[in-house]
Amino acid sequence: MNKSAKYQSQTDKLPVPANVPAGTDASKPHAHNNLDRAIRATVARATGGISPHSVTEAWSDWSMHLARSPGRQLELIERAQSNVLKTITYSAAALMQDEIPAPFKPKSYDHRFADPAWNKAPFNIWMQSFLTIQDWWDEATEPMRGLHKQDGDRVRFQMRQFLDLMSPSNLPWMNPQILAETAKTGGRNVADGAAHFAEDLIHTLTQTHKPAPEGYKLGVDLACTPGDVVFRNDLFELIQYTPQTKNVHPEPVLFIPAWIMKYYILDLSPQNSMVNYLVQQGFTVFVISWCNPGADQSELSLEDYRRRGVLEALQAINSIVPGQKVHANGYCLGGTLLAITAATMARYGDDRLASLTLMAAQVDFAESGELLLFVDESQVAFVEDMMWEQGFLDRPQMARTFASIRAEDLIYTRAVNRYFLGKEDLPTDIGIWNADTTRMPARMHSEYLRGLFLENRLTAGRFAVEGRVIALKDISAPMFVIATETDHIAPWRSVYKTKLFSDCEMTFVLTKGGHNGGIISEPGHPGRHFRVALRAAGALYEDPDNWIAKQRKIPGSWWPEYSKWLRQKSKRRQTPPDTGNAAAGYPALCEAPGTYIYQL
Template sequence: MPDTHPYETLDRALRASRARITSGVSPHAALSAWMDWAMHLSRAPGRQMELAHRAQKNGLKLLRAALGGGDAPFAPDPQDHRFVHPGWSVLPFSLWKNAFLATQDWWDCATAPQRGARAQSTQRVNFAARQMLDVMSPSNHPVLNPEILQKIVETKGACLAGGARHLAEDTLRTATGERPEPSGTYKLGETLACTPGKVVFRNDLFELIQYAPTTEAVHPEPVLIVPAWIMKYYILDLSPHNSLVRWLVGQGHTVFAISWCNPTSAMRDKSLEDYRISGVMAALDAVSAILPGRKVHACGYCLGGTILSIAAATMARDGDTRLASITLLAAQTDFTEAGELMLFLDEAQVAYLEDMMWDQGGLSQEQMSGAFRALRAPDLVWTRAVRRYLMGLEEQEFDISFWNADATRMPYRMHSDYLRGLFLENRLTAGRFAVEGRVIALKDISAPTFVLGTEKDHIAPWRSVYKTTLFTDNALTFVLTGGGHNGGILSEPGHKGRHYRIGHRRPGADYMDPESWFACHGPQEGSWWLEWGRWLARHSGARGALPPMGRADLPPLGEAPGTYVFQR
């Protein structure tokens, strides 16, 4: 039935209205997971006995702890910082903490994989149970949290008044749809995204920024950066001290970067293919027009790396040899192990999101950021709420938190193409992703490739990023660095505590699984930027004359960071 049929339009409109109420979460997808888990558990008396024994065992541990015997019976996850205050080790707070952790432990056991049940169902139930437990955590209650009580005493209750003011401000802002204004500590073009350059090309999807050289000579091959369109590009040109763009320019490279627009509902029909043709390929054509006859080092970050991989495989298929090398930073090409985001994606969930986006014209910033906050609710939701509303603390602003709040929208058709074609159906590595009517393959890429994963990445898990090595045959360098999806990328030389592992694969070499690779490549102290710089230099020509800024027949359109980065 076509979408334009009035019956189908009615159904989609009703589903879209329900989706706005549930923030895009499909009730059917959630209910089916709980039913699958519960039905299999009901038919497993041995499993039920195991859970009963677990409850009894945890209860005895709690009793011993309450009577002051033995060590702490339960420990929170290393990444859970809600119970670090020393007051949690003193009765009665320690008892409340351990009761919460005991319940959490039982649910983790109850939602472990069950024979016959879909793995996605048990994972979803585990995620939902964790979300519900997080709501009831004693760390969220002013009477049960020793850190809050201490703050109340120290401030003579003033923290509660300050928290009430914060709550009123945020509630009003949410009701009116108003976005918070920046504090003034960071300002685009002055303290962030401030590497000097010019906008040398613009279309309806992006602006192309060419950065001014800072060395007396440069390598002939320019670097083209393709960032993710889910956020603003300047994560790679953040503050001057941690700007990857500024560092590259200082290494003698001519750097170009795409700055994506923030699409409106009028761009609802822009497709993933539009982002390839009018985005990546248009940028590459512009670079080639400014520097004709030169090959290009292409670098893609996150979703930008995914679309770059698609573009590179298409170019390889069609005999386009303009790429000198390809760099993929925390970018996935295979989505079978795509991390916690996969918990939200099945046919029911994707269809539900599609209906909501069909009605709105796209996915809003708030709906997008809400999904990522849910993945790390203890830190990004509850700890923030406790500190802001119960302790009256102002949030300290950092350059990366400023950028993180500067989210963008996603066009309906493009995001649908991405979710369905890549996440849900995994067409790219399954040999079913067609461009212009013909299937492409990553193994056709012959340009040397540099692939980076980060150890704590919950958006693009490093083992998923590593799978690029399974579907390519070219010379490939894989680097695993410490940190998360964003923090691991911002690993400038001199950053304390940074480390990385690096390995090189020759063309045609046998595949090495990720666990074996990890065991064979020990950690090295320092920044992966230096390794990438040396790798780029090896695949570049000798330094020579400085390039022109833009085309001789087309003057620059303005100063960096351009105009699209300011769109809200």
């Protein structure tokens, strides 16, 4: 019996667990439990899924610790006095047209004050006044002895949201760009902005998708690498791409994207398509295209995505390309799912994976950045009640969470440009993809939030699959792990912790860019660089700060490094396999990009 069949026979004998995560409504439901949940769901919709309890608890914790810390209060008073004095001195010099260094600078990622007009009075005075307050609140929310770190971070985050809203860049009479544009166009920018606002409001209220602009049509301009759908179930479509070289490496590559995104982030325009690049490098590439679940699929579980998603995709590939191991590549949450799947396969001795690639994917969630600000027991229960009523986490609810983390750029800068300057959004391939959001099934999202984010079970030795705990250290296949320098969803030091919980050979890459831009970093992309180093199997752990201090920056894209690594882990090229395998039950069903990509 081969390894694949042995694995299948073992899993078929095991009971499929209910997978109700520990901590989910542990208290016995009372007679009117549904009434309580319905009320909480109504409140959750009104607050965008933010728990009022979590907000008030954070402020209460911060203010009570500050109230009993007179020394800390004195520090903040001194900080306020110093900041005010600096601002007054700078303002007086600015009014006298004397040039002195500005006491405060915007953060590196804050581009709201980049226009040179902000350096002239009175705009520079307003900008410095805003930055003065921002600096004080940054100091006021620094850790205090006894203060829960998450509460301090939440207070800082909430104050940043408030200050971003009140920034002078958002006020037409204080923003020199808006004033100059209004004078130049005679107010036409205001009229155009009002039309844009009305258009966006209608789309928000009706939840309709805007049609793709000219040059960005799916299957023609985006997601246009030639291929065919060779398998489909209710959860995903499997796409096999047409070879573009005479011979190919025998081991196929399987991409597993996150289920919170449409897969074509990996197949954008032809020039920056990672799928197209690897096909051109002589690899047989498959991609999972997840469905966009509706309310009738609310009971889809994390186990469904593993079992009826990744494992069924592997089974199909094994039939289409028989006798060959698979290079599996997981992006974001798809990487987390791949790690779970690989650890489970290793437990059963299933060795069908030639290698694992994790792109901007976390296996430990203790340091997962500002997304943790939205995760505690009260918050998760609040979101669960909202999903219990509607059956899924809807697109706008998820999009607001990600946008709020970088509100100064993703919300307010766009609003100023569109509503006050009257500018149309310039379409880009990644912008079109970013707006093509998806839903999350209620059960799966609850399991993911509780089991991974809230309780961090995967690296705590408490994540069970089919009734038994799995361990990442069981994985023996070589890994290629990519993190990005400015990732605010999967911070690179969090991704780096994959080294802590695995013993296999690992190549770790740190590349310039964010969660999406750092991954979609094709050869020729200007200003790119990366660092790379090999960790031998069983080697001692090295902390991330020491690691980065030793690595030199290599200019250019990391994609050629990845292609070289895949070639080293593959056998010599041979004739490409056929598309699908009708005799084995995997006929070509339709051309890529398939049908699920169009689901709204």
